[in-house]
Amino acid sequence: MSVANGRSLLAIPGPTNIPDRVLQAMMRPAEEIYSGPMVALTDSLLADLKRVFATTARTYIYAANGHGGWEAAISNVLSRGDKVLVLASGRFAVGWGQMAAFMGADVEVLEGSWRAAIDPATVEARLRLDRDHAIKAILMVQVDTASGVANDVQAVRRAIDAAGHPALFMVDGVASLACMNFEMDAWGVDVAMSASQKGLMTPPGLAFVAANDKAHKAHAKADMKTLYWDWTARQGAEHYMKYCGTPPEHLLFALRAALDMIMEEGLPAVWKRHALLAEATHAAIGKWAEGQVVSCNIIDPAHRSPSVTPVVVNGADAGAISAYAQQICGVTLGSAIGDLAGRAFRIAHMGHVNAPMVLGTLSAIEMALQALDIPHGEGGVAAAVASLAKGAGLPSRPADKGVAETTLALATAPA
Numbered sequence: 001m002s003v004a005n006g007r008s009l010l011a012i013p014g015p016t017n018i019p020d021r022v023l024q025a026m027m028r029p030a031e032e033i034y035s036g037p038m039v040a041l042t043d044s045l046l047a048d049l050k051r052v053f054a055t056t057a058r059t060y061i062y063a064a065n066g067h068g069g070w071e072a073a074i075s076n077v078l079s080r081g082d083k084v085l086v087l088a089s090g091r092f093a094v095g096w097g098q099m100a101a102f103m104g105a106d107v108e109v110l111e112g113s114w115r116a117a118i119d120p121a122t123v124e125a126r127l128r129l130d131r132d133h134a135i136k137a138i139l140m141v142q143v144d145t146a147s148g149v150a151n152d153v154q155a156v157r158r159a160i161d162a163a164g165h166p167a168l169f170m171v172d173g174v175a176s177l178a179c180m181n182f183e184m185d186a187w188g189v190d191v192a193m194s195a196s197q198k199g200l201m202t203p204p205g206l207a208f209v210a211a212n213d214k215a216h217k218a219h220a221k222a223d224m225k226t227l228y229w230d231w232t233a234r235q236g237a238e239h240y241m242k243y244c245g246t247p248p249e250h251l252l253f254a255l256r257a258a259l260d261m262i263m264e265e266g267l268p269a270v271w272k273r274h275a276l277l278a279e280a281t282h283a284a285i286g287k288w289a290e291g292q293v294v295s296c297n298i299i300d301p302a303h304r305s306p307s308v309t310p311v312v313v314n315g316a317d318a319g320a321i322s323a324y325a326q327q328i329c330g331v332t333l334g335s336a337i338g339d340l341a342g343r344a345f346r347i348a349h350m351g352h353v354n355a356p357m358v359l360g361t362l363s364a365i366e367m368a369l370q371a372l373d374i375p376h377g378e379g380g381v382a383a384a385v386a387s388l389a390k391g392a393g394l395p396s397r398p399a400d401k402g403v404a405e406t407t408l409a410l411a412t413a414p415a
């Protein structure tokens, strides 16, 4: 018997839940593309992306997914034969590196663990060996969506500086931007990229790149440039060329609404919400883990991503848990990829998510563990509730707006 009817929950790490306000922002006619409101819209988006990346550097918007953003970043700063160092910590930096190799770069992968963050000391040691500075760029992800690790970007920057290495520092923030702190300028990131469909709560189809002066110096000499991605072509006054053709108008309307929501909530509050929901998720898994079957993939809690949590399943069928959550409860969990494929599932808590959505997802998993007779410690959901009750604090008003307040106002209004 399924109890799935009702609003279904999507707990996959992208595309994520799209707020109604963002969906509704797209329900409108197209605009003229050369002048007028679209030009102002583009200006406002490029400016607000700077706020999200925490940079004064130039920003670019592409009609593309995250892979397009990767290609944009690489093609604008590298030349064929350039050596690139990829800092592995799961699947995604490696994927970015494979793309660079396809484009003609000489790619070296600095191996890392699937269960831990990038080790800055290993990075420093490798860079010290590169005495003639053959390495032109260093690629890493802030959050690896496959392993669930949150790498310390600032610590890697310090390692690069400690080695005195001049390579461009390029960071993928697809699964972390607007989920956790990212400080492009303060952390000395030269090229940052992201995409619309994860923390930014917008449909898939937009990629973002921010590039500082050092990156633009490399851009001047790069020979991998192609017109579609080319920064120079997008810098002119002509609006049409900012997208190398027709702007993806409705995605831009959607992004405007999503950035408005993020700015209204405030970035620090957005990050805090993600941190609390992630901690609640980890608390639940910590309880279940007492049964010796399920556990968090990333061992050190300090390096677990606030946006996605892969759960390893040892000695039971991970797919059965996902199938149960889907078919009986209407909750779609993320499947595991890469090294974890077939032996884990992923819980996304990124973007437009709140406590009841995450608690509902955790409840569906706990139901699955019980119904499928998978050994687990009891009280996972209760631990998540306790974690949130402790972390979220109390309302600032006795009752939130809505029925309760209206009733109160009517009751106390003079007759």
Ligand SMILES: *Cc1c(COP(=O)(O)O)cnc(C)c1O
Pocket (backbone or CB within 6 Å): 014, 065, 066, 067, 068, 092, 141, 143, 144, 145, 172, 173, 174, 175, 195, 204
């Ligand atoms: C999702 C993701 C990508 C790829 O984005 P697509 O839009 O699927 O091309 C790249 N990097 C990270 C860290 C991601 O999570």
